[in-house]
Every structure is written in structure tokens, then in C-alpha cells.
Amino acid sequence: MLTLYYAPGACSLISHIVLEEAGADYEARSISFANGDNHADWFLAVNPKARVPALVTDDGILTENPAILNYVAETHPEAHLLPRDDVLLANQILAFNVFMATSVHIAFRQISRPGDYADGPEAAQALAEKVPELANGFFSVVERQLADTGGPWAFGDAYSLSDPYLFVYANYLGMGDRGDASLFPRIAAHRERMLRRSAVKRAFADEGLSDSVTEWFQ
Ligand SMILES: N[C@@H](CCC(=O)N[C@@H](CS)C(=O)NCC(=O)O)C(=O)O
Structure with missing residues (x-):
């Protein structure tokens, strides 16, 4: 259990x-x-x-x-969430997830937890101002990956552990203050696809989340 x-x-x-x-x-x-x-x-x-x-x-x-x-x-x-017969792909999936965890998440934390990085409201504002530029750069890399693999998932035809990873951070991108989601149509389409998965619907129901990220933290 x-x-x-x-x-x-x-x-x-x-x-x-x-x-x-x-x-x-x-x-x-x-x-x-x-x-x-x-x-x-x-x-x-x-x-x-x-x-x-x-x-x-x-x-x-x-x-x-x-x-x-x-x-x-x-x-x-x-x-079948990890390819068992393709060690390179399995580690590319891991690399994608680590990129989300260590680059995208840490950029977003500059807004959600500025006190981890510097003290005072002026420092918090300076940290927040940097986030959209950083995030737009990171999500451009992901948008290009979706174009290169042809989708529908982060690594092409097969759904993998990188899809929920991308999905959750694509939601935060849509909050409006941490990057411009409208620059990334493939990521937006991926998010819509994820919202239709029954596993996502069940997790959302458990957590009391709606499809609109702006309602999550009210
Ligand atoms: N690297 C960790 C990050 C975990 C993390 O930062 N979790 C946040 C929520 S998204 C948290 O628990 N924050 C509480 C806090 O910072 O006080 C992971 O990817 O699991």
C-alpha cells in the first residue's frame, strides 16, 4: 500500500x-x-x-x-509508463522531467517563494520580473520538442512520465504572471489532451481542482 x-x-x-x-x-x-x-x-x-x-x-x-x-x-x-527496451529514451524522459524540476520549477518558485532567494519586496519584484523571460525560453525548447516529435505526447506516439510533468507546469504557465502561454500552441493542445485523460480527471476530482488554473489557489 x-x-x-x-x-x-x-x-x-x-x-x-x-x-x-x-x-x-x-x-x-x-x-x-x-x-x-x-x-x-x-x-x-x-x-x-x-x-x-x-x-x-x-x-x-x-x-x-x-x-x-x-x-x-x-x-x-x-x-507501460517507461520504455523497458530503450535505455536512451527512458533517460531522455528522465532528463525532461529533471529539466522541469530544476529549471522551470525553480524559475516559478521565484514568484511563489521569493523569500527563498532574496529578502524584501524590491528583491521579490526583481525576481518576479525575470521569470517570464526565463520561462518563455524554457517552454520554447519544449514547444520545439513537440514539433520535432510530432506529438501527440512529449516523446511522440507513446504517453510517458513526461506528459503529466509538462501538463502541471503548463498549467502554472497559464497563470499569466510567469510567461506567455499564447506563444506555445503545441503545449496548449497537449494540455487540452491531458485534461481529457481519465487519470487526470480523477486526480483533479480528488484535489478539488477545476480545468481553469486561475481558480486553483483562491
Ligand atoms: N524538487 C521537488 C520540489 C518539491 C516542492 O518544491 N514542492 C512544493 C510544492 S510545488 C512544496 O512543497 N512547497 C512547500 C514550501 O515551499 O513551503 C519535486 O519536484 O518533488
Whole structure:
């Protein structure tokens, strides 16, 4: 039995969607950043980094979306979420996910958690002003990849772990203050495709999310 700790609409949604895609036997437990749950002693015992996602397994605890995704894919081979016969492609999928986690997410954190990087409102404004340029550059690379592979998924015909990864950050891009989603028609079409997947609908229902990202954090 697996337990996923998530916060509604946070990047833990990636792991949530993948658990649904895998048909995993799991329980999803919601925590609230606003209530400080992630800094409570009981949660720090789960994840000392005070972040979601965290996946509790019978054998131990895993954090970090890219690692959780690979774990779920490897323990649910029947879901075909990672190519087993193509080591290069499997690692290209991992590289895509790490790019999202370390470049796109960190750029967006300059808006969501500016205090991690510098102190004071002027610094926060300077950090936020840089984000659209950074994000537009990162998403241009992804838009080109979708053009090169021909879609419909991030790596072509086969749905992979990179699709929910892209989807979640494409949602945040649509918030309006962190890049220009209208520059990326292939990413927009990919998002629409993802919204139609039943695994995504189930994760959204669990987390109480609507299709419109502007309603997620109200
Ligand atoms: N590299 C981690 C990042 C996890 C992370 O930053 N999670 C955010 C939500 S998107 C969080 O828990 N933030 C709480 C905080 O910063 O206080 C991953 O990809 O899993």
C-alpha cells in the first residue's frame, strides 16, 4: 500500500496523476501549506524538506517527483509508463522531467517563494520580473520538442512520465504572471489532451481542482 502526501494544485499533482495512470493501490492525503502542515513535526518525520510530494511505501519513503514517477513506473510495469527496451529514451524522459524540476520549477518558485532567494519586496519584484523571460525560453525548447516529435505526447506516439510533468507546469504557465502561454500552441493542445485523460480527471476530482488554473489557489 502506498500513501501520497500532496497539497491541492501543487507539483505533487504530477505524482498524483501518475499513480492514477498506473492504477496503483494508494491513498492520497492532503496537507495544507496555509495551515503550516508541511512544517508540523509529524510531516517533517515524513519529509524533513517540508515539501510535497512524499510517497510512503511499505519499504521506505520517497520524495522528489522524478524519483517517485520512476518508482511508480517500475513497480507497475503493466502500465507501460517507461520504455523497458530503450535505455536512451527512458533517460531522455528522465532528463525532461529533471529539466522541469530544476529549471522551470525553480524559475516559478521565484514568484511563489521569493523569500527563498532574496529578502524584501524590491528583491521579490526583481525576481518576479525575470521569470517570464526565463520561462518563455524554457517552454520554447519544449514547444520545439513537440514539433520535432510530432506529438501527440512529449516523446511522440507513446504517453510517458513526461506528459503529466509538462501538463502541471503548463498549467502554472497559464497563470499569466510567469510567461506567455499564447506563444506555445503545441503545449496548449497537449494540455487540452491531458485534461481529457481519465487519470487526470480523477486526480483533479480528488484535489478539488477545476480545468481553469486561475481558480486553483483562491
Ligand atoms: N524538487 C521537488 C520540489 C518539491 C516542492 O518544491 N514542492 C512544493 C510544492 S510545488 C512544496 O512543497 N512547497 C512547500 C514550501 O515551499 O513551503 C519535486 O519536484 O518533488
